[in-house]
Amino acid sequence: MELIKSIVKFILTIFLAIFYAIYVLPASLFVKFGKDKFVFQKRPGGSYFIDRNHTFKPEDFEKM
Amino acid sequence: MKILGISGLFHDASAALIVNGEIISAAQEERFTRKKHDKDFPVNAIRHCLEIGGITLSQVDAIAFYEKPDLKFKRLFDSYVYYAPKGFIPFLKYMPAWVTDKFFFKQRVFSLLKDIQKTDLSKVKLLFPEHHLSHAASTFYPSTFEEAAILTIDGVGEWATASICYGKGNSIKMIKELHFPHSLGFLYSSFTKFLGFKVNNGEYKVMGLAPYGMLNSERVNRYVELIKSNLVHIADDGSIWLNQDYFRYAVASEVINRPDWEQLFGVPQREQDSKLEQLHCDLALAVQLVTEEVVLKMAKEAKRLTGSDNICLSGGVALNCVANGKLLKAKIFKNMYIQPASGDSGGSLGAALAAHHIYYGKKRVVGKQDTMKGAYLGPEYSEADIKKLIEKHNLVYDYVDDEHELCNTVAEHIASGNVIGWYQGRMEFGPRALGNRSILGDPTNLEMQRRINLKIKFREGFRPFAPSVLEEECQEYFNLDCDSPYMLLVTDIQENHKRPLPDDYDSMQWRAKLDVNRSDIQAITHVNFSARIQTVTPESNRRYYNLISAFKKITGYGMLVNTSFNVRGEPIVCTPEDAYNCFMHTHMDYLVLDKYVFAKEKNKKSENGVHNEVVLAQGDQKA
Numbered sequence: 157m158e159l160i161k162s163i164v165k166f167i168l169t170i171f172l173a174i175f176y177a178i179y180v181l182p183a184s185l186f187v188k189f190g191k192d193k194f195v196f197q198k199r200p201g202g203s204y205f206i207d208r209n210h211t212f213k214p215e216d217f218e219k220m
Numbered sequence: 221m222k223i224l225g226i227s228g229l230f231h232d233a234s235a236a237l238i239v240n241g242e243i244i245s246a247a248q249e250e251r252f253t254r255k256k257h258d259k260d261f262p263v264n265a266i267r268h269c270l271e272i273g274g275i276t277l278s279q280v281d282a283i284a285f286y287e288k289p290d291l292k293f294k295r296l297f298d299s300y301v302y303y304a305p306k307g308f309i310p311f312l313k314y315m316p317a318w319v320t321d322k323f324f325f326k327q328r329v330f331s332l333l334k335d336i337q338k339t340d341l342s343k344v345k346l347l348f349p350e351h352h353l354s355h356a357a358s359t360f361y362p363s364t365f366e367e368a369a370i371l372t373i374d375g376v377g378e379w380a381t382a383s384i385c386y387g388k389g390n391s392i393k394m395i396k397e398l399h400f401p402h403s404l405g406f407l408y409s410s411f412t413k414f415l416g417f418k419v420n421n422g423e424y425k426v427m428g429l430a431p432y433g434m435l436n437s438e439r440v441n442r443y444v445e446l447i448k449s450n451l452v453h454i455a456d457d458g459s460i461w462l463n464q465d466y467f468r469y470a471v472a473s474e475v476i477n478r479p480d481w482e483q484l485f486g487v488p489q490r491e492q493d494s495k496l497e498q499l500h501c502d503l504a505l506a507v508q509l510v511t512e513e514v515v516l517k518m519a520k521e522a523k524r525l526t527g528s529d530n531i532c533l534s535g536g537v538a539l540n541c542v543a544n545g546k547l548l549k550a551k552i553f554k555n556m557y558i559q560p561a562s563g564d565s566g567g568s569l570g571a572a573l574a575a576h577h578i579y580y581g582k583k584r585v586v587g588k589q590d591t592m593k594g595a596y597l598g599p600e601y602s603e604a605d606i607k608k609l610i611e612k613h614n615l616v617y618d619y620v621d622d623e624h625e626l627c628n629t630v631a632e633h634i635a636s637g638n639v640i641g642w643y644q645g646r647m648e649f650g651p652r653a654l655g656n657r658s659i660l661g662d663p664t665n666l667e668m669q670r671r672i673n674l675k676i677k678f679r680e681g682f683r684p685f686a687p688s689v690l691e692e693e694c695q696e697y698f699n700l701d702c703d704s705p706y707m708l709l710v711t712d713i714q715e716n717h718k719r720p721l722p723d724d725y726d727s728m729q730w731r732a733k734l735d736v737n738r739s740d741i742q743a744i745t746h747v748n749f750s751a752r753i754q755t756v757t758p759e760s761n762r763r764y765y766n767l768i769s770a771f772k773k774i775t776g777y778g779m780l781v782n783t784s785f786n787v788r789g790e791p792i793v794c795t796p797e798d799a800y801n802c803f804m805h806t807h808m809d810y811l812v813l814d815k816y817v818f819a820k821e822k823n824k825k826s827e828n829g830v831h832n833e834v835v836l837a838q839g840d841q842k843a
Contacts, residue, residue: 184303204455204461209393212578216350
């Protein structure tokens with residue numbers, strides 16, 4: 157059982173490394189240099205708060 | 221309507237049960253497993269809640285988990301994307317578990333629940349309120365306010381790290397929120413790490429260390445300036461932006477960029493248990509001052525947005541009693557309420573309350589007292605359990621049936637300089653011991669602070685102790701004009717209780733200040749004359765109130781030193797057996813389990829007592 161777990165973990169790690177190279181890295185460039193200013197970047201203006209103005213409703217509890 | 225709230229799988233797992241809106245029980249998993257800040261699924265806490273409620277899992281209408289795992293996963297993934305190629309190794313390390321959680325979370329929860337009770341859960345709803353809604357609900361719904369501004373501040377939930385909400389009746393509106401990675405909680409935790417304490421555990425120590433810093437000194441002012449010009453930008457409305465060049469927590473397991481911090485402050489990061497110096501105290505004071513500035517500005521913004529006279533606080537930062545005290549003093553709001561389990565452990569309770577009032581739309585009844593039942597919401601053990609313990613260890617004891625006689629006896633022991641392990645009734649929910657799982661001592665005893673720190677708690681000698689004071693006596697000793705039942709407010713002691721200080725007190729090295737006789741209630745007076753107050757009434761805890769009253773009759777002082785019944789690194793005791801073990805392995809003089817009084821002298825035997833005194837006392841010498 158331990159051997160199977162180790163093999164699965166190894167395969168998953170290889171898969172994630174490939175996924176990182178072909179998706180995460182290019183996406184990172186797109187986010188950093190794209191027009192869409194991400195939350196991590198300093199925004200101009202006097203506040204870093206994000207307006208929400210949302211009164212919670214029952215349907216807000218359904219989604220995970 | 222029965223709702224079970226659950227928090228966990230990150231840190232401070234807990235469970236809470238509410239029935240028709242009434243809080244029936246709530247407990248942290250760590251108390252049962254004896255693993256501090258236990259994050260595992262709260263199997264034992266759930267069992268306890270069901271037992272107290274006298275129900276099975278299948279009778280529960282809904283289970284509310286305190287946050288949204290999907291949203292949290294998205295935040296984590298987006299962080300990896302933004303910071304790539306930084307975070308490649310943690311990505312490979314942590315992602316497999318997150319992927320599993322994301323796709324199989326509900327199945328995992330139901331599977332864990334079925335391990336508790338093999339029962340049909342097909343009719344039980346699984347709900348997911350947002351993390352900061354859980355915090356907001358945990359403080360607003362139990363409060364005595366019909367409407368209130370709600371301020372929640374912590375490390376991070378899904379995306380939000382702080383929120384300003386408005387609660388009215390049974391509804392909560394989230395007006396603004398601050399998003400990860402800009403987090404006041406993480407800023408404080410980063411300093412906790414840099415000062416050589418454990419993150420999510422040592423924040424209290426930083427708060428306790430700050431008063432040793434030299435206020436208005438050139439170094440503290442310089443540190444504040446360095447923090448505000450390099451690490452964090454504070455907007456006028458209290459929102460903050462953290463310069464991520466200095467932090468690593470967004471994608472790595474390290475919290476800070478250590479070399480950059482060392483260069484910025486010109487000091488190396490303190491290693492755990494290494495010697496504490498004045499500059500560490502000054503750093504602690506600097507981050508405390510910045511934290512207070514942010515909290516006050518956020519509170520002002522909450523006032524501006526809501527116009528309410530009332531404020532409810534929650535989230536880990538709401539456990540910063542010093543900042544709470546400053547907020548109270550600033551009088552931005554007329555009334556203030558703080559959830560006693562403000563950290564993530566309180567999320568279970570908030571999730572259940574939010575589900576009750578928002579998901580099921582149940583009306584809220586506001587009373588004159590909050591609905592937290594004094595935070596005594598945990599398990600209670602019977603006389604039979606105590607008798608079993610006595611039999612198992614062949615203990616020698618005195619049984620004192622009459623409550624007044626019991627209180628008089630114990631008060632006399634305390635007045636004679638003894639330290640008491642005091643155990644009764646239901647365990648407290650939240651990080652504070654409030655008189656049911658407490659270690660008690662005489663506040664006027666000059667040696668008490670050092671003695672309890674070094675010989676009983678085995679912790680750093682600099683850490684302060686808090687008083688439990690009769691509510692009607694509070695203003696005699698402290699500058700506080702409201703109640704503080706959950707020990708969440710810090711204020712100054714009154715002038716007439718202060719002792720004259722040496723002329724060079726302000727410039728004394730931090731360690732030397734500890735030895736100066738500062739007041740007639742020395743054991744609970746911190747070096748800056750502050751104290752963290754618990755007010756006690758007969759309604760909140762009758763026997764504890766009677767004990768303090770009995771102490772007053774003997775000494776004239778209506779207060780006791782109250783610290784949590786545990787030793788360093790362990791959770792507060794839960795069972796009588798835990799209490800006995802703690803008692804036997806420390807230099808406590810008496811243990812009081814309900815009406816049974818055990819003297820150490822009579823129960824010494826061959827127990828391997830005071831096992832870690834030497835090791836920890838040496839650590840303290842260094843500190």
